[in-house]
Amino acid sequence: MCAKIAVIGGGFAGLSAASYLQKMGHQVTIFEKNEQIGGRARKFEEHGFVFDMGPSWYWMPDVFENYFKDFGYKVSDFFELVQLDPGFDVVFSKHDTFSVDADFEKIKDKFEQLEKGSGAKLEKFINEADRKYQVSMNDIVFKPSYSLFEYMNWKIIKNVLAVDFFIPLRSSLKKYFTHANILKIMEFPVLFLGAMADKIPALYSIMNYAALKQGTFYPLGGMHKIVEAMEKVAVKLGVEIQLHAEVQKIIVEEGKAKGIIVNQNTIAFDGVVAAADYEFVERKLLESSYQNYNSEYWDKKVFAPSSLLFYIGVSKKIEKLNHHTLFFDTDFELHSKEIYHNPKWPTEPLFYACTPSVTDASVAPENCENLFLLIPIATGLEDNEALREKYFDKVMARLEDYCEMDIRSHIIYKRSYCKNDFILDYNSFKGNAYGLANTLLQTGPLKPTLKNKKVSNLYYCGQLTVPGPGVPPSLISGKIVAAEISKNLPL
Ligand SMILES: Cc1cc2nc3c(=O)[nH]c(=O)nc-3n(C[C@H](O)[C@H](O)[C@H](O)COP(=O)(O)OP(=O)(O)OC[C@H]3O[C@@H](n4cnc5c(N)ncnc54)[C@H](O)[C@@H]3O)c2cc1C
Numbered sequence: 001m002c003a004k005i006a007v008i009g010g011g012f013a014g015l016s017a018a019s020y021l022q023k024m025g026h027q028v029t030i031f032e033k034n035e036q037i038g039g040r041a042r043k044f045e046e047h048g049f050v051f052d053m054g055p056s057w058y059w060m061p062d063v064f065e066n067y068f069k070d071f072g073y074k075v076s077d078f079f080e081l082v083q084l085d086p087g088f089d090v091v092f093s094k095h096d097t098f099s100v101d102a103d104f105e106k107i108k109d110k111f112e113q114l115e116k117g118s119g120a121k122l123e124k125f126i127n128e129a130d131r132k133y134q135v136s137m138n139d140i141v142f143k144p145s146y147s148l149f150e151y152m153n154w155k156i157i158k159n160v161l162a163v164d165f166f167i168p169l170r171s172s173l174k175k176y177f178t179h180a181n182i183l184k185i186m187e188f189p190v191l192f193l194g195a196m197a198d199k200i201p202a203l204y205s206i207m208n209y210a211a212l213k214q215g216t217f218y219p220l221g222g223m224h225k226i227v228e229a230m231e232k233v234a235v236k237l238g239v240e241i242q243l244h245a246e247v248q249k250i251i252v253e254e255g256k257a258k259g260i261i262v263n264q265n266t267i268a269f270d271g272v273v274a275a276a277d278y279e280f281v282e283r284k285l286l287e288s289s290y291q292n293y294n295s296e297y298w299d300k301k302v303f304a305p306s307s308l309l310f311y312i313g314v315s316k317k318i319e320k321l322n323h324h325t326l327f328f329d330t331d332f333e334l335h336s337k338e339i340y341h342n343p344k345w346p347t348e349p350l351f352y353a354c355t356p357s358v359t360d361a362s363v364a365p366e367n368c369e370n371l372f373l374l375i376p377i378a379t380g381l382e383d384n385e386a387l388r389e390k391y392f393d394k395v396m397a398r399l400e401d402y403c404e405m406d407i408r409s410h411i412i413y414k415r416s417y418c419k420n421d422f423i424l425d426y427n428s429f430k431g432n433a434y435g436l437a438n439t440l441l442q443t444g445p446l447k448p449t450l451k452n453k454k455v456s457n458l459y460y461c462g463q464l465t466v467p468g469p470g471v472p473p474s475l476i477s478g479k480i481v482a483a484e485i486s487k488n489l490p491l
Contacts, residue, residue, distance in 0.1 A: 003270035003489040008247045011039020013462035014275030015230040016478025022237040033246035038227035047413040048365035051311040056354045058217040059210040063472035078229030079219040087216035088324035115179040128163045129209035135159045145444045145466040164202035172202035194304025194437030196336045201440045257458045271457040278464035280427035303432040305376040306419045312371040313413030320403040325353045343378030351375045379430035383419040435463030459485045
C-alpha cells in the first residue's frame with residue numbers, strides 16, 4: 001500500500017524528497033506557494049536577459065551526478081556542464097587580483113609566488129581536505145544526525161583524529177599559510193556556509209577541496225537548468241506539483257499529521273515533509289504544543305547572512321569581468337563584524353559580481369552583459385529603496401573604477417532584491433538568504449532535527465536542517481528525509 005505524502009515547498013530539498021519518496025512507491029504532491037518551482041533558485045526573464053535569482057556557483061559536481069544517477073539519469077541528459085577557467089577571480093585592489101585557475105598546478109604556482117613554500121603546503125592542505133571530503137560524502141552527510149552515536153564507527157573516528165576536524169578553519173589555515181591574500185582566498189569558500197572561517201570547523205575545508213581541486217562549473221542556460229532537470233525527473237516519476245499553493249496549516253490529531261490546509265482547502269495525507277523554512281513551518285503552520293523549538297531557540301541561532309542583490313542588464317560587454325569576481329578590496333573583518341557581531345548596514349561592503357553572459361550567450365542579448373551583484377548583509381536590518389540605492393551606487397562606483405569603464409549609463413534593466421523580498425517570497429526568518437550557519441555548535445546532531453519529536457509522521461528538510469545550506473546539501477537533505485519518513489509509513 002502506498003502512502004499519500006505532502007511536501008511543503010518546491011525548492012531543491014522539496015523536489016529531492018518528493019522524487020525519492022515517489023520512487024519508493026508513495027504518492028507525493030508538492031505544494032509551492034510561488035508561481036514557479038525552484039525556491040531560492042528561481043529565474044526570471046526581462047528584456048532578453050535570463051536571471052538566476054539565487055545560486056550561481058555549481059560546486060561538488062559528484063553530488064549532482066549521484067542525484068540523477070539515483071533515478072537512472074546522467075547530468076548530461078538534462079544540461080551541458082562546463083568547467084569555468086578561471087574558476088573565479090578575487091580582487092584585492094584595482095591592480096592586485098588573483099585568478100583561481102581550473103588547473104590546480106597553476107594555483108599552486110601562483111601561491112608559491114606569493115609565499116615561498118605555500119605551493120607544497122597547499123597540496124598538503126588539499127590532500128587532507130580530499131580525505132575529509134571522501135569521509136564526509138561516504139560516511140557522514142547522508143546520516144539523519146539524530147545523535148552522535150551514528151558517527152561512532154572506527155573509520156570515522158580514525159579520520160577525525162588524523163586530520164583537523166573541529167578546530168576553527170582559520171586556525172587550521174594559519175598552520176599552513178601567512179600571506180593575507182592567500183588566507184582570504186582560502187577562507188572564501190566557507191562563506192557559503194553562512195559564517196566566517198573563525199567560526200566554521202576545519203571539517204569544512206571540504207569546501208576548499210570543492211573550489212580549488214574539483215573546480216567551478218556552470219550549466220549552460222543557467223543554474224535554473226538544475227531545477228528544470230529535477231522537475232522533469234519528479235514529474236516523470238508521477239509527483240504532482242501544485243503552484244500558487246501556500247500551505248496555511250498542518251493539521252495534527254493525536255500526535256499524527258492528518259493533512260494540511262492549503263488555499264483554504266483541507267487535504268488529508270498520511271505523512272508530511274516540510275521543505276519550506278523550518279522556523280516558519282514550526283512557528284506558523286503548527287500549534288505551539290507540536291513545535292520542536294520555541295522562539296528563543298531561533299533567536300539564539302547563528303543564521304547565514306541576508307543579501308542585497310541586483311539583477312542588471314547592461315547594453316555593452318564588460319571586458320574586465322570573468323564569470324565570477326569577488327571584490328575583497330575592503331576590510332573583510334569589519335564587514336564580518338557588521339554582519340555577525342554588531343548587525344548594521346556595512347560601512348564598505350565586500351561584494352560579489354557574477355556575469356554568466358561571459359560564458360553563456362543564451363542569458364543576455366547580443367553584445368550585452370548579464371550582471372548579478374550580491375552584497376552580504378546582516379539578517380533583520382531595515383530594508384528600503386533608499387538604502388538599496390545607496391549601496392548600489394557604492395558598489396557600482398567600485399566596479400566601474402575596477403573595470404575602467406562607465407557601466408551605469410548603459411544599464412537597460414535593473415531589479416533589486418533584499419531582506420523584505422526574502423521574507424515575502426520564502427517566509428525566511430529575518431530575511432536570511434541561505435539558512436543556518438554551519439558553525440561547530442550548529443553542525444550534525446546540533447542542527448534543528450529533521451524529525452518532529454511530537455508528530456510521528458512529520459519531517460523537515462532543506463537548508464535549515466542537516467546537512468546544511470547550499471544546493472548540494474539541500475539535495476542530500478531531501479534524500480535523507482525520504483528514507484527516514486518512509487520507515488514510519490505503510491507501503
Ligand atoms: C542569493 C543566494 C545565492 C546563493 N548562492 C549559492 C550558490 O552559489 N551555490 C549553492 O550551492 N548555494 C547557494 N545558495 C544557497 C541555496 O540556494 C539554498 O541553500 C537552497 O536553494 C535551499 O533550498 P531549499 O529547498 O532548502 O529552500 P528554498 O529554495 O527556500 O525552498 C523552500 C520553498 O518553500 C516554499 N514555501 C515557503 N513557505 C511555504 C508555504 N507556506 N507553502 C508552500 N510553499 C512554501 C518557498 O516558496 C520555497 O520555494 C544561495 C542562496 C541565495 C539566496
